[in-house]
Amino acid sequence: MIKKNLLFLAISFFSTGIFSQINVTISGIVIEKETQQNIPYASVLIKKEKDNAFISGTATNDTGRFTLEQIKPGTYILEVSIMGFKPQTQTIYVGSLSKFLDIKTIELTENSISLDEIVVTSAENEISSKMDKKTYSLKDNISQNGGSVLQAMQNLPSVTLQEGKVQLRGNDKVTVLIDGKQTALTGFGNQSGLDNIPASAIDKIEIINNPSAKYDANGNAGIINIIFKKNKVQGFNGKVGFTGGLGSLWERKANLPDIRPQYTFTPKINPSLSLNYRKNKVNLFFQGDYLYTETLNKNEFVNRVYDDGTIINRQTKRNRDTKFTTLKSGLDWNINDQNTLTVSGLFGSEIIIDNGDEPFVDQNNERLYLWRFLEDEVKTTVMATASYQHKFEEAGRLLNIGFNYTFHREDEKYFFENIRPTFTGLDSFVLLSDEQVYDFNIDYIKPLKHGKFETGIKLRKRNIPINMVFFQGQNSPIDAGAGGWAEYKEIIPAVYGNYSFENEKYEAEIGLRLEYVDLNYLVNPDHNTYSSDGYNYTEPFPNMRFAYKMNENNKVSLFYNRRVDRPNEVDIRIFPKYDDAELIKVGNPDLRPQFTNLIEFGYKTNWKNGSLYAALYHRFADGTITRISSTDGTSNIFYAIFQNAGKSFNSGLEMVYEQDLTDWYSMNINGNLYQNQINAFSVENLYPQPNTFFAAQQAITSGSLKINNTMQLSNKVNAQLSAVYLAADIIPQGKIKSRFSLDFGIKKNIQKGKGEIFLNATDLLNTMVVKTEITGDVFSYTSANYSESQVIRLGYSYKF
Numbered sequence: 001m002i003k004k005n006l007l008f009l010a011i012s013f014f015s016t017g018i019f020s021q022i023n024v025t026i027s028g029i030v031i032e033k034e035t036q037q038n039i040p041y042a043s044v045l046i047k048k049e050k051d052n053a054f055i056s057g058t059a060t061n062d063t064g065r066f067t068l069e070q071i072k073p074g075t076y077i078l079e080v081s082i083m084g085f086k087p088q089t090q091t092i093y094v095g096s097l098s099k100f101l102d103i104k105t106i107e108l109t110e111n112s113i114s115l116d117e118i119v120v121t122s123a124e125n126e127i128s129s130k131m132d133k134k135t136y137s138l139k140d141n142i143s144q145n146g147g148s149v150l151q152a153m154q155n156l157p158s159v160t161l162q163e164g165k166v167q168l169r170g171n172d173k174v175t176v177l178i179d180g181k182q183t184a185l186t187g188f189g190n191q192s193g194l195d196n197i198p199a200s201a202i203d204k205i206e207i208i209n210n211p212s213a214k215y216d217a218n219g220n221a222g223i224i225n226i227i228f229k230k231n232k233v234q235g236f237n238g239k240v241g242f243t244g245g246l247g248s249l250w251e252r253k254a255n256l257p258d259i260r261p262q263y264t265f266t267p268k269i270n271p272s273l274s275l276n277y278r279k280n281k282v283n284l285f286f287q288g289d290y291l292y293t294e295t296l297n298k299n300e301f302v303n304r305v306y307d308d309g310t311i312i313n314r315q316t317k318r319n320r321d322t323k324f325t326t327l328k329s330g331l332d333w334n335i336n337d338q339n340t341l342t343v344s345g346l347f348g349s350e351i352i353i354d355n356g357d358e359p360f361v362d363q364n365n366e367r368l369y370l371w372r373f374l375e376d377e378v379k380t381t382v383m384a385t386a387s388y389q390h391k392f393e394e395a396g397r398l399l400n401i402g403f404n405y406t407f408h409r410e411d412e413k414y415f416f417e418n419i420r421p422t423f424t425g426l427d428s429f430v431l432l433s434d435e436q437v438y439d440f441n442i443d444y445i446k447p448l449k450h451g452k453f454e455t456g457i458k459l460r461k462r463n464i465p466i467n468m469v470f471f472q473g474q475n476s477p478i479d480a481g482a483g484g485w486a487e488y489k490e491i492i493p494a495v496y497g498n499y500s501f502e503n504e505k506y507e508a509e510i511g512l513r514l515e516y517v518d519l520n521y522l523v524n525p526d527h528n529t530y531s532s533d534g535y536n537y538t539e540p541f542p543n544m545r546f547a548y549k550m551n552e553n554n555k556v557s558l559f560y561n562r563r564v565d566r567p568n569e570v571d572i573r574i575f576p577k578y579d580d581a582e583l584i585k586v587g588n589p590d591l592r593p594q595f596t597n598l599i600e601f602g603y604k605t606n607w608k609n610g611s612l613y614a615a616l617y618h619r620f621a622d623g624t625i626t627r628i629s630s631t632d633g634t635s636n637i638f639y640a641i642f643q644n645a646g647k648s649f650n651s652g653l654e655m656v657y658e659q660d661l662t663d664w665y666s667m668n669i670n671g672n673l674y675q676n677q678i679n680a681f682s683v684e685n686l687y688p689q690p691n692t693f694f695a696a697q698q699a700i701t702s703g704s705l706k707i708n709n710t711m712q713l714s715n716k717v718n719a720q721l722s723a724v725y726l727a728a729d730i731i732p733q734g735k736i737k738s739r740f741s742l743d744f745g746i747k748k749n750i751q752k753g754k755g756e757i758f759l760n761a762t763d764l765l766n767t768m769v770v771k772t773e774i775t776g777d778v779f780s781y782t783s784a785n786y787s788e789s790q791v792i793r794l795g796y797s798y799k800f
Contacts, residue, residue, distance in 0.1 A: 022099055023069070023070045023071065023072065024099055024100070024101060025067060025395050026068040027100070027395035028065070028103040028105070028106055029065045029106070030107075031064055031108070033109040038060075038063050039085075039108060040061060042082040042085075042108070043081045044057060044080050045057040045081075046068055046078055046092075048076060048077070049076055055071065073096075075091065076092050077089060080108065085108040085109065086109075095507065096130070098447055098451065098452040102397070102448070104449055131559075131604055132212070133207060134207045135206050136204060138202050141155065142719070142720045142758055143720050144743065145200075145243065145745060146245060146760070147199055147268075147762065147793070148199060149198075149205075150197075152199040152205070155743065157654075158654060158670070159207065167221070168221040168222045169209070169652060169672055170674050170729060173565045173625075174223070175219030176226065178225075178226050179227055180227075183346070183383050183404075183437075198272065198290075200241055201328070202228060203229040205224060207224055209615075209617075210222075210545070210600060211543070212498050212511050213498045213512055213513040213541065213542070214456065216494070217564050220565055220621060229287055235278065235279070236275075237277075237799070241270075241271070241795060241796065241798070242271045242796055244269055244794055246267060247268065247296070252786040253786045256314075256361060259359050259370065260357055262317060262319070263294055263319045264296075266294035267292070268793065271290050273286075273289075281333060281336075282331060282332070282334075283334075284330075286327075287329070291324045292323050295322065295788050296319060296788040297354065298356075298787050299315070299316075300784070300785040300787070303781060304781040305779065311363040312368070313365075315357070315359055316357075318354050319355045319356075320354050322351070322352050323349075323350070324348070324351075325350075326346070328344065330342060330343050337391070338392070339388070340388070342385075342386070342387045344384075344385045346381070347383075348380070349378075349379070350379040350381075352379075354373070354375035355373075356579060358372070358373075369419060372419060373579060375579065376412070377411065379408070380408070381409075382406070383407075388400070394447070395447070397447060398443075398444070400441075403439070403441075408434075409433070409434050411431075414428060414429050416478075423474055425476055426474070427471065427473045428473075429470045429483070429578075430468070433464055434464070435463070436462070437461070438460065444456060450501050451502050452499075454496075454498040457493070457495045459494075460493075461491050462492075463487070463488070464489075466486050466575075467485045468484065468485075469483055478576075481526075482687075484524035484527055486521065486522060486523050487521070489521075493516050495513070495514050496512065496514070497511060498511035498543075505548065506548060508545070508546050509545040510542075510544050512540060512543075514538070516537070518536040520534035523574055523589065531589075532589070535592055539595075543559075543562075544561070545557060545558065545559050553607065554604070554605045555604050556603050556604075557601070557602040557603075558602075559598070559599070559600040560600075563596050564596070567592070571587055571591055573586075575587075576687075581637075582637050584639050584640065586641050586687050588687075591642050591643070594622070594625045594644065595621065595623060596620070598617065598618070599617065600615055600616065601615065602616075609659060609660040614653070614656075616653050617651065618650075621650075625642060627732055628640070628693055628732060629774070629776055631778060632691055638776065643693075645695070646680075648676070650674060652674025653674070654670075654673075655669070657669040657670075663712075664712040665709070665710070666709075666710045668710075669707045673701070674702060675700070676698075676700055677698065677699040678697065678730070679697050680694075680696050682695075699730070702728060706722070717747070719744075721742070722743045723742040725738070725739075726738060726739045731774075734772055734775055735772070737771040739769070739770060740768070741762070741765075742763070743764060744761050754799045756796070758796075759794050761791070762789065762791045763789040766789070766790045768790075771785075
């Protein structure tokens with residue numbers, strides 16, 4: 001059976017990987033050697049080394065400077081000549097660490113002078129030439145068109161989805177950026193909201209496994225950078241699109257008796273509009289997206305067995321309506337050739353209505369009680385960004401100054417019905433938080449003859465006042481003493497420097513980020529368990545990379561970096577959450593940062609129609625942050641509380657293989673095999689009353705496999721077939737079983753290439769069922785979540 005499954009996977013998967021090349025700008029200055037005077041109007045040519053074919057040419061300006069742009073990868077001959085001087089010719093080799101390379105001064109005399117060697121290479125395929133990141137264009141991801149950003153990530157190499165969160169190489173400690181910046185839209189220091197951002201608003205996604213010191217130190221698994229669309233074509237242009245779809249086409253598992261029906265034939269609606277106007281020095285842009293979905297968000301069936309023999313079964317069914325609006329607009333003002341100002345604003349509104357039913361029955365299917373809830377949640381995000389860039393006379397030498405302000409309001413209202421045989425209790429709570437974040441940064445980049453130097457500073461101030469009020473009904477199980485107010489305050493100044501060097505055979509990069517964090521969490525004195533807490537630290541976060549170029553098609557790299565996972569506000573939030581009647585999630589103000597070290601060895605090889613990338617990595621962490629579920633010994637209620645669990649390890653091998661097999665068919669295989677281990681640990685949970693929890697060591701070998709097919713059926717028709725297999729993996733106190741899904745998409749260009757129509761289906765065979773096994777201190781349980789995963793979409797877009 002396993003062989004059949006592997007064979008099925010091998011012929012079924014598809015890829016969204018794209019191939020992109022970097023264009024390098026070469027600059028320099030030509031002077032007379034003896035007098036050191038600039039030489040204007042000298043001819044500068046660049047030719048291919050192999051056949052001496054002309055590539056590009058220019059003349060020096062009045063000050064003797066020249067710039068050669070749009071230079072593709074390869075080894076070249078650089079020729080500099082002017083009447084009265086003998087031509088100067090040399091083989092040059094330009095590296096791929098920077099898009100800009102300044103070869104400094106070229107001195108001409110009556111004698112021939114040799115120049116230092118330069119190399120032009122590219123960011124090959126979707127794997128960057130530094131092997132530190134992968135880049136994917138969403139316009140080519142046909143099978144996920146019309147869905148959310150989270151759904152679009154499902155097919156990407158290195159990425160897996162688990163319980164609505166993104167994992168990189170089996171680790172969910174991921175930092176999510178939008179256009180290179182952290183925002184409340186996707187979370188500061190964590191990930192949130194990805195399932196509600198329309199993929200139609202996104203240009204591409206970068207996956208950065210080995211971030212340099214330039215990036216914030218948070219997120220040990222890596223960084224996902226979501227880049228919004230923005231057009232810079234001259235004149236007025238834009239794109240309009242509309243996608244409609246249906247999910248939950250049939251009921252996969254019937255409800256337990258006497259609860260409200262599951263959502264079926266759930267509609268999906270996603271209109272989008274992008275506009276751009278560029279004239280002379282000003283570029284105006286606008287992107288608007290609206291996403292309306294009805295979703296069977298959760299449909300989990302649990303069988304819980306206690307040590308005394310008691311058996312309780314339950315179902316948690318959640319019908320969700322979501323309305324998400326994203327508006328982004330701004331302008332680029334090219335003040336002159338050296339100075340550019342960009343101002344932009346983003347508005348996001350997310351309205352969620354959840355209708356949940358949670359019946360509890362005994363082994364004879366007799367209902368014990370029903371917990372029913374209504375969640376009415378509104379999230380509003382406003383972001384304002386201003387950035388200034390100064391280009392020095394030397395090409396690629398830049399000064400960037402940026403300011404970013406984010407406001408995020410979370411307004412939640414929960415209404416509960418506690419339906420028992422002898423009474424019905426009505427409970428509710430309201431929660432309001434207003435998050436404000438100020439980010440200021442200065443970055444300086446200077447190209448060097450063999451690499452570049454970057455440095456900068458960043459300052460963040462973040463403040464989140466939050467208030468929660470409980471309203472208790474008859475025989476209420478809600479803990480009103482855990483409500484009240486709290487305030488999260490965070491200040492983070494940081495400074496970094498990063499130096500890279502490259503010659504024909506070697507690359508080296510070394511960086512250091514020094515970060516200070518001062519976090520205070522203030523708790524109202526009436527709280528029945530927790531009190532104010534916080535921490536501060538000053539820590540270095542180094543990164544290093546060394547690479548050896550075996551030849552122009554083969555390279556090996558060695559990476560090291562140190563990163564941190566700072567607890568986010570929701571991780572330490574003191575208020576219990578009751579959307580599950582017997583599994584209460586509570587934060588922990590005593591939670592501390594998790595520090596992680598990563599060592600990685602990478603290899604990249606290219607041939608005419610394909611490439612192979614492989615990485616061997618080992619990540620080890622101290623103070624591992626994980627959520628622990630335990631009881632207080634007085635009831636069947638479990639409290640899931642974040643704790644620092646001690647040491648953990650994640651080691652594995654990742655491979656990405658690409659091949660164009662014919663003119664119309666290409667394939668991509670991504671495999672990731674890793675071992676996760678959490679050492680034995682003991683922690684004390686304070687809520688609702690002190691209790692000690694002990695966990696034995698957990699370890700498992702897991703992984704994922706994605707084999708992908710892309711087919712060009714004609715000049716106007718393209719199709720993709722993708723499948724994803726996720727092996728069993730460990731989760732806190734248990735494991736999640738293997739999963740499999742198959743996606744298909746087809747698109748056709750119409751209206752002379754200006755229009756496009758597509759049809760796709762996710763989880764075509766309806767096989768994506770999440771099954772888990774959990775073992776607690778006095779219980780064990782198995783669960784299967786039959787939430788909506790199969791969706792069929794039809795969409796149209798038109799460019800003008």
